């Protein structure tokens with residue numbers, strides 16, 4: 001409820017409505033935690049469990065044995081390196097290509113602009129997996145199957161969505177008059193971009209970068225389709241652990257490990273931009 | 285301190301002609317108001333002077349130098365935008381300081397000048413506020429301070445006081461006028477407020493459909509409107525369609541001697557130039573409504589030919605609705621084809637005979 005509305009409502013209903021709002025809030029929060037946190041807690045417990053036999057509510061023995069096991073495995077190291085460098089390279093390349101492109105889409109008028117822009121959309125209108133299969137057959141001919149750079153290339157395609165749409169709308173939302181006012185005050189076009197435009201789109205761009213990184217990091221189907229069997233990312237390794245070895249703890253430990261990079265990134269973005277700005281950027 | 289010369293300036297947007305062959309010369313330290321209905325091209329003129337809009341044709345000269353193709357950052361102009369255009373990611377202080385920082389002034393001086401400028405617009409102590417935490421009027425004042433602090437040679441103001449209350453508007457208007465006199469800035473001021481224009485302008489340019497209708501001193505603009513449009517646009521005016529026959533224009537029950545060829549014409553009468561006389565019989569007009577403004581009465585009458593007129597009378601003259609009156613004109617002008625074609629010199633004016 002907005003402030004003026006509250007003020008109109010008077011003191012009596014004020015307390016009541018706040019209570020009602022809180023009640024709804026608590027319910028929603030409780031339901032959310034139930035759905036989100038229960039599996040998470042379960043995974044977290046499993047990761048530190050050494051023995052947990054059926055009827056017991058809590059494990060019989062906690063410990064770090066499986067952490068040692070998982071972390072000492074060569075394939076885990078390799079997969080971690082692969083996943084991190086894949087995500088980093090794809091994000092960097094995507095930013096390099098898409099950010100200037102999104103500025104052009106938002107600000108410049110050139111022949112075929114709308115057609116070009118719509119083509120980004122249509123890629124997402126196709127059933128994704130069908131599209132990937134088609135690309136995979138092309139890649140097969142080019143020898144890009146089972147190749148790290150083949151995976152980079154196809155991941156790049158799937159990041160266009162975040163890296164073009166979000167920044168384009170952000171650039172479009174920057175008030176042109178503000179840029180003109182900066183020119184008026186004596187700033188060169190480059191300086192205007194640096195001091196006026198960029199600070200205003202930075203939250204949205206950070207959000208786009210974050211989404212791209214996290215999405216690439218966790219992506220499985222394309223990585224599997226194009227990369228298998230040579231290129232093995234952490235999620236793929238996890239799938240194999242679960243399929244072949246049936247040690248729950250391996251999966252749980254890897255899940256927690258996977259969770260670390262995205263959590264660190266999210267914290268960084270939050271730290272530098274504030275949750276509010278991030279929300280606004282994604283809402284824009 | 286600069287002179288501004290605009291030569292045959294035009295700007296097309298697709299098929300609409302926002303500015304049409306406009307020529308205007310503004311002297312050093314002069315304050316010119318642009319007046320005109322919405323969409324008449326005032327902002328477009330200002331934006332072309334500031335360098336934000338490229339003219340389709342024509343030239344702009346500042347101090348004799350052609351700046352038509354010079355980018356805004358290298359023009360000695362400053363602009364206060366119609367929409368404030370404050371930088372929303374900076375606080376008030378940073379907004380005002382931005383241009384000074386670009387000029388690489390020492391920190392102390394920046395602080396001193398920013399605070400001085402904020403004080404001028406009555407916003408001392410607001411430096412740390414975010415722009416979103418300001419009222420509309422406060423935002424406008426920050427925009428004004430931001431431009432003033434750079435002391436441009438030519439200041440362009442696009443309705444800078446639109447969202448201010450009457451008192452603040454008058455105070456800031458005086459403040460701007462004062463700065464303008466002290467620093468000698470040449471100013472172009474777009475406004476919808478005629479009172480504002482009449483109060484502060486050295487000269488007023490009235491625009492219509494991208495063209496300049498009239499450029500004159502405020503008193504002349506009011507007393508001698510050169511076109512029918514200006515006559516109707518500036519101040520209150522009764523415009524009455526009529527005809528001239530044998531050198532007499534008779535309209536609204538008034539006969540006026542007019543030395544013009546026969547034919548249709550428009551008579552323009554200011555409310556304060558019409559004299560009312562009480563009459564019991566059926567002559568003249570019916571008083572429809574009387575509003576007492578304290579300083580004067582505003583009287584609406586309807587003539588026998590069903591034409592409505594606004595008339596201004598001294599207070600306490602005892603007029604009320606339902607009375608009958610005869611009208612006579614102390615001063616009038618006649619327009620034909622939209623142009624002024626007859627205006628008796630003040631000494632020529634004789635009380636016109638009643639009908």
Ligand SMILES: Nc1ncnc2c1ncn2[C@@H]1O[C@H](COP(=O)(O)OP(=O)(O)OP(=O)(O)O)[C@@H](O)[C@H]1O
Nearest residue numbers: 297300301302320321322323324325326327328329
């Ligand atoms: N960028 C633009 N594209 C197309 N037409 C425009 C553009 N800018 C202005 N116009 C048109 O040019 C004409 C003049 O506009 P302008 O903004 O100069 O009017 P104005 O006198 O400032 O009006 P107001 O008093 O409402 O601010 C209008 O008909 C407007 O629609």
Ligand SMILES: [Mg+2]
Nearest residue numbers: 326327366442
């Ligand atoms: Mg305008």
